[in-house]
Amino acid sequence: MATLKDIIKLEYIKCSQDPIHFMKKYCLIQHPQRGKIxxxxxPFQETTLxxxxxxxxxxxxxxxxxxxxxxxxxxxxxKMLFNEDFNVLIIATKQEVxxxxxxxxxxxNQYLPSWLKQTTxxxxxxxxxxxNGSQIKAxxxxxxxxxxxxxxxxVFDEAAFIQNIEDIWVSSQSTLSTGGxxxxxxxxxxxxxxxxxxxxNAGQGPDENGFNTIRxxxxxxxxxxxxxxxxxxxKLGAKGASQECDCLWGASTVxxxxxxxxxxxxxxxxxxxxxx
Numbered sequence: 138m139a140t141l142k143d144i145i146k147l148e149y150i151k152c153s154q155d156p157i158h159f160m161k162k163y164c165l166i167q168h169p170q171r172g173k174i175x176x177x178x179x180p181f182q183e184t185t186l187x188x189x190x191x192x193x194x195x196x197x198x199x200x201x202x203x204x205x206x207x208x209x210x211x212x213x214x215x216k217m218l219f220n221e222d223f224n225v226l227i228i229a230t231k232q233e234v235x236x237x238x239x240x241x242x243x244x245x246n247q248y249l250p251s252w253l254k255q256t257t258x259x260x261x262x263x264x265x266x267x268x269n270g271s272q273i274k275a276x277x278x279x280x281x282x283x284x285x286x287x288x289x290x291x292v293f294d295e296a297a298f299i300q301n302i303e304d305i306w307v308s309s310q311s312t313l314s315t316g317g318x319x320x321x322x323x324x325x326x327x328x329x330x331x332x333x334x335x336x337x338n339a340g341q342g343p344d345e346n347g348f349n350t351i352r353x354x355x356x357x358x359x360x361x362x363x364x365x366x367x368x369x370x371x372k373l374g375a376k377g378a379s380q381e382c383d384c385l386w387g388a389s390t391v392x393x394x395x396x397x398x399x400x401x402x403x404x405x406x407x408x409x410x411x412x413x
Contacts, residue, residue, distance in 0.1 A: 145252050149252065149253065152215075152219075152253065153218075153219040156186055156190060156211070156212060156215045157178060157183050157186060157187075159211075159215050160176045160178060160186075160211045160215070161175070161176060161177055161178055162175075163249055163250065163253060164176040164211050164214070164245045164248075164249075165244065165245060165248040166207055166241065166244065166245065167241075167244055173244075173248070176207070176211060176245070178208070179204075179357075179358065179359055180359075181203075181353065181357040181358070182203075182204060182205075182208050185197070185205065185208060185351055185353070186208060186211075186212060188349055188351055189208075189209075189212050189320060190212075191349075192349035193316075193318050193319070193347065194318065194319045194321075194346075194347050194348045194349065195318075195319070195320050195321070195348065195349045195350075195351060196321040196322075196332075196335055196336055196339060196348045196349070196350055196351070197320065197321065197322035197323070197351045197352075197353065198323070198324075198325065198336055198350070198351070198352045198353070198384045199322055199323070199324060199351075199352075199353040199384065200324070200353055200354055200355040200357075200358070200381065200382050200383070200384055201324055201355075201369075201381045201382060202358075203353050203355075203357070203358055205322055205353065206237070206238055206241065206294060206322070207241050209238065209292055209294075209320055209322065210238050210239075210241035210242045210245065211241075211245060212320075213225045213242055213273055213290060213292070214242050214245050214246060214273075216271070216289065216290065217242075217255070217265075217267060217269075217271035217272070217273060218253065218255055218267075218271070220269075220271060220289075221269045221270050221271065222269070222270035222271060222289075223270075223271040223272075223289045223290070224271070224272055224287065224288050224289045224290070225271075225272065225273040225274070225288070225289060225290045225291075225292065226273075226274055226276065226288050226290070226291050226292070227239060227273065227274065227275045227276070227292045227294060228276055228277070228278055228291070228292065228293050228294070228299070228305065229275075229277065229278065229293070229294040229295060229299070230277070230278055230295060230298050230299050230300075231277050232263070232275060232276060232277040234294060234295065235275035235276055235277065235294060236262055236263055236275045238275065238292070238294055239262070239263060239264065239265065239273055239274070239275045240262070242265055242273055243260060243265050246265060255267040255268060255269055255271070256268040256269075259272070263275045263276075278299045278300070278301060278302065278305060279301075287312050287313075287314075287315050287317065288309070288312045288313055288317045289317050289318065290317060290318045290319070290320065291309055291312075291313060291317060291318070291319045291320075292319070292320045292321075292322075293305075293319075293320070293321045293322065293323070294322060294323075295322070295323045295324070296321045296322065296323040296331070296332045297323040297324065297325060297326035297327075297330055297332035297333065298323065298326050299331075302330075302331045302332070303331040306331065321335065321348070324380060324381050324384070325380045325384060325385065325386045326380070327386065328386045333386060335348060336348075336350060352384055353384070354382075354383060354384050355369075355382040355383065355384075366378070366382055369381065369382050370382075
């Protein structure tokens with residue numbers, strides 16, 4: 138008959154091998170309406186997590202309120218717990234934004250069972266460091282962000298809004314050269330910026346940049362329906378909703394010539410997306 142020690146050992150091994158099992162069973166998150174709840178991943182979040190684990194560089198074009206920042210936090214925590222010297226850096230437009238993701242990690246870490254926890258050497262609003270050498274830190278996009286010690290995982294949060302992100306990305310390559318990973322996530326913010334160009338060039342023949350693309354349209358979320366989408370358009374306007382919800386880069390409509398009527402008509406890009 139298996140002892141409690143044997144059961145815990147097997148469960149620890151399972152958690153170390155399966156981030157989905159680890160998060161769904163042992164991670165608590167802070168929900169804005171429901172308070173602290175288990176992190177019961179939706180199918181699209183599980184698929185995204187598998188991509189994080191399978192690909193070195195991931196770029197996520199996401200709708201608002203899909204829980205992807207929380208997913209990144211859980212992934213970072215999992216890597217830190219079960220690897221020595223796993224170094225995570227979160228970069229955002231403002232330190233306060235980057236700090237929010239670290240707070241998610243600290244919340245999950247706080248409520249882990251004792252047999253899963255690592256000894257903590259440092260725990261504050263901007264960082265969490267374990268005695269096994271793993272750590273996560275938050276910083277703004279200013280100064281020499283990304284130039285510090287070798288990174289295991291670099292995360293750009295709301296990358297389309299970081300003005301000097303191209304310079305940061307170039308400078309970070311020396312710190313990622315030993316095999317570090319990167320997760321770049323954002324809602325769209327117009328065209329021509331580094332996020333848009335990186336997404337567009339991913340997988341494009343000779344311009345291949347090594348990024349795996351993940352597109353999370355609002356409809357992937359099982360708790361969203363057309364009523365929710367219509368409410369977002371009222372709140373954000375047509376252009377805002379097309380970017381924040383539909384993962385479109387700019388205009389919400391396109392003007393085309395209708396050969397049947399001989400007239401130009403406006404077609405919602407959202408309608409075209411749904412037909413793809």
